[in-house]
Amino acid sequence: MRNILLAAMALPLIIGCQSKDREETLNTDYSHLKLATAKQSPLVQSNDSSRFTELVKNGMRLQLNNSHLVQTLTSAEVASSQYSNNNLHEAGVDEIDRVQYDGQHLFVAGLPFHGPDPDTGKTIRILETAPAQANAREIGALKLSSSTSQLSGMYLLENADQQTDKLVAIAGTLVYAPFHILPFSGGIWHNGSTDVEIFDVANINAPKSEWNITIEGAMLESRRIGDTLYLVTHSMPVIDGLTSFATTEEQKIANERLIRDAHIADLLPHYQIKGGPKQPLVSANDCFVPRDLETDEGFANVVTISVIDLRNQRIAETLCLNAPISGLYASQSHLYLGGTDYGDGQNTVLHKFRMSANQISYAATGVLPGTMGWTDPGYRMSEHEGNLRIVTSKFGENNTRVHILYVLKQDPGSNTLSVLSTLPNSEHPEPIGKPGEDIFAVRFFAERAYIVSFEQIDPLYVIDLSDPANPLIAGELEIPGVSTYLHPINDDYLLSIGWQRENNAAGTRVKVELFDIANIANPASITSVLLGEHHSYSDAQYDHRGINLMQVGSNTLRFTIPAVIMDKPSANDSGYIYSQSSLHLFEIVGIDQAGASLQTRGEMVVDQPTTDRHWPLAGYLDRSRMHSDTVYYVYGNDVWSAYWQAPEAVGGPF
Template identity: 40%
Template sequence: MKRLALMTLLGSSVLLAACGSGSDSGGDPRGRLDTDYSNLRLADPALGPLSNQHPPSDFSEYLRNGVRLMVQPQGQDGRNDGDFAESPAAEDSAGGGENFSQTNVHVLGVDEADRLKYDGEHLFVAESPYYTYAHFAAGAEIAVDDGFGGSTEPPPNQAVRIYSTQPEAVGATWMARYEFERSEENPLTLSELYTLDDEEGRAQSVAALSDKRLYFHWGWGDTPSYGRRAGATRVDLLDVQSPGNPQLDWSIELEGALLNSRKIGDVMYLVTRTIPQIEGVEPYPDSQEARERNEQLIRDASIEDLLPEYSVNDGDLLPLVTEEDCYLPREIASDQGYADLVTVSAIDLRSRELVSSACINAQLSGIYMSLDSLYLGARGGSGSEQQTGLHKFTIEQGEVDYRGTGVVPGHLNWSDPAFSMDEKDGYLRVVTSVRQGWNDFDHYLHVLREPETGDTEQLEVVAKLPNEQQPEQIGKPGEDIFAVRFLGDRAYIVTFEQMDPLYVLDLSDNENPQIVGALEIPGVSTYLHPVGDGYLVSVGEDPMSMEGGVKIELFDVRDDNNPLSLETHMIGGQRSWSEALRDLRAFNFLSVSDDSLRFTLPVTRRENYEWVDSGLHLFEINNLTGEEAVLEPVGSMIVEQPQDNSNGWHTDSGNGRSRMHGDTVFYLHGNDIWASDWSDPENVQGPFTE
């Protein structure tokens, strides 16, 4: 990879919004290079159709202008990298037809990386590393401040664990631990896994995803957002056909920080982010000599220098994209610049090759993928003038091709844009919010599609809510959106201020959507999961209650006009927490029959704000085919309590996961696997070690 110069870390788009700039048309009569960038301006690439037909000179100068804007020490726009969305799915989205559960995903057929994978015979665990910001500061050659602290060694626990399972005996056996080599020069952090399966669904290979995110001590709250604009992404493919002796089979490393990924069949899609990395460029130059040196380096940079690269098996560097693969706004001016590049790379894991890559020049706010299409959401403007551009690509057999762009007002859901978009029958349905004031929102549903004739590079809006015929607002004054779920011809939206309205939208006619029902209940739901035919189960909180806790609720939505809350169960008191509140992969489920569904979620329980215990909580929903379904708590697998820890504080288990196989439940807490029988969850077996 190109050397990650200090400029790369500091030169994020945080600096772009408030910087002026100028052209590089030449020096002044005294022979100086023109380093006055006050006439340059930041482009807003989020809106309007894109093009990959710009002359190479215009393309490269646009990126160079973006670099020029970056190196100026003025202004911060506070932007973040956004989240990444995938299309919602039916209730069996964890995959299967088997008697074991898998990763809970947004759409059936689109797999998502996770730190726990299961093929029915073996559990594969990506160990969760513990590290400090100093690891990354050292890798970026940044002096560590006195208050930074921490080791400069690479993060520990860079390994994949493999267990064989014995569900009939409620147990698991340690098989192997494959440890990755890390160094101070390449401080990659293992994050998540995919499996590449054989025809019978058993894992042949495990794809281990690692990335390098460089952080700078610029305020604890903002640091991660800035750091994501530099780094590297690596995929190591392990041969696990002999689970007791895994072997490294193939690897690929991409320039750019890993933002997210998905896999359809054998093809894995990596979403990475880079900014041009020009070695020697000095951020915030404080002398004319340094500014002129910067300008000369920027001018001398070729297109190849400005675009990301990749390598296979640590071999020669190759271009990840060319200018023909990159899409900029259709209209760009010579005084505009924007340097952030988001790249989508399709990698065939079975043939072990990069199939295609495409990049756009945008401030990303969300990604949505169906089985056929990829939508990149990008935001432009601010406040009540903010808009979201939706760039559509087809993804047939790994080939990523641009189709067109649509624009809607507002921004995607702040907590999980995964549930703000959905594609059905060629229509894109999207929910956005426009902030009119500090606590004042307008919420909209828009329906877009490619035009049947004419300009295929402009997605047209064919319907929206509210409208003149359907003026009812989505949400009451002061209410923000906390959860959205599209399910076929219906959409469910949860808004919240002090109560928790659940809105039901009828989308059976995509060009005439309607609000058909609403239900007000205490608390707020942040995750909605479909169950059976006409039920939803939610995970949420009740922040207005003194008792607090994690709230599990069952809704009957068989009658669109009259949604009902059937049962509520609270876990813990104030400040109790579950990863499932923010990450659907922490919510695991298994359909036992047409009449019964089981689900689990990890919870860190507190009472009176004091930590009580951490464990996995088990629930059943029964009588799904009867007159009315019933929510039943089964019990909990408690694996950590204050007396288990010398400092009285729980393990940082923010990636707790579980899998079910028949009547056995496997629970990943920290880096350890535990097991229990469904009928006796308090009798916990484990952890299973070497």
């Protein structure tokens, strides 16, 4: 391996080798090394493994030198059957969730720390539902093979007869990196491992584990398309014996020798099938690095995309990249990974990968000014007819926020994502957002985009993308409060979940609102509903899986959202106390015609304060499913039920 440290930049230390007949020179001054940022050049496959090796090892040297090291990540589909499914960002691209339902059985992944059983977070409950009676009963449970992992969620697979026959559980363990390794964060969870376990549930009364794989590295994201799982993990190389607080020359020399002598194959992630021997997940030659990588840069975080054939239970393909990643979006044909370049200003670097038939391959890279913000980056991106639409934000003149919508295209034979159009532009210079406003919600739907910005009021922008080369702001509406989740129902109606603050109160109330967008030049609010008093909140405000939707006939959409409701002890009291945890039922009637209305249908109250407890038992990762006229509410690890027409008559817990 070629020398990667510049001896002229530091005074070398002369030490004795194990052989007394010779000496070697080791450089332990890493001051000239720098953290590799997201590069603005296309990725190239690291056919020269030494190039990749030096990037990873320099990253480890920076880790010891207390430099910044780890950067991690941070659904317009409506069910029309008699039972509801998951709320997805992209139709046909399934997302992991802790609750799955196939119309007969409800599968619930346990949350740790809920209940006396220490294995709660390793267990999936199986409940047989009886929607005609608004009832359910537990008929079994699945337990992870791993004794150390905690469930992240699961997927269901259907056979040719569209019957559920496999359950794919994803779980993981995490290892903590203390602040002295990552001083900018005060410590961060990373590394650990990710477990994928496939259970045969064709005979629901005798489910069994068929296959499991353990992959080194923590899961960033996953997506399922058909019988293929795309699993994105990241890992940090570990070398036993490294001294984190090296202060003496001897300790620094020992560290450098360990890094120098480490083989790159030992620093990359491995996997095990059914607890068998460890096998390399990727090789250095499988990994992609930025084309304009400099020799004094380092980045130890290895991001791996594993393509798993769930039906044949095998790793079909893997791909690795050594570049900062801070966001993910997947269409049915492409996976996009984004990172932020903090060099000259702030730029978003996007890497595009093709997905097809248990395969993945690198396609292109694009660079845009700005970042993808603090909300879920996936919602700022959308692929439509081969083009990628994306919204970024940056600070412009006078340190004010500037928001830009880009339409990107990949030219044939090119590995570059080029800009087809932007908004604002010379023809349409109107800004997205008022001065100082940040973006709180973005949603693309066919040839439109909906963007909500906020500082004092909530402007909703309707953007016309019918001509991808000439986008424009078609309409705008200013309303109180802010939307944090947008759900297009069709071309005429838009649903939003968010919050509203009243009278300069310290907290906010949960807000549900329906918009008429039939005339995109003149969007209008139809109705809004406020839940609870200030400091009330809902999972659905920031997690699209918290809202569940089901279309009934051609003109009615039912949906449910959970909420932790706060109330005032008395009218004159300035404080707020916990009142209840409940699932709130809504209907939008008339979605197939003009004049639709948003109507409340009651609430399922499943938890209230007691004499000794003044806080909710759960209230996070709540989920719900609907089946005909029955609603199932998963609160913590318990399941409750009620008829749609009588939500106050709650049955359970099951």
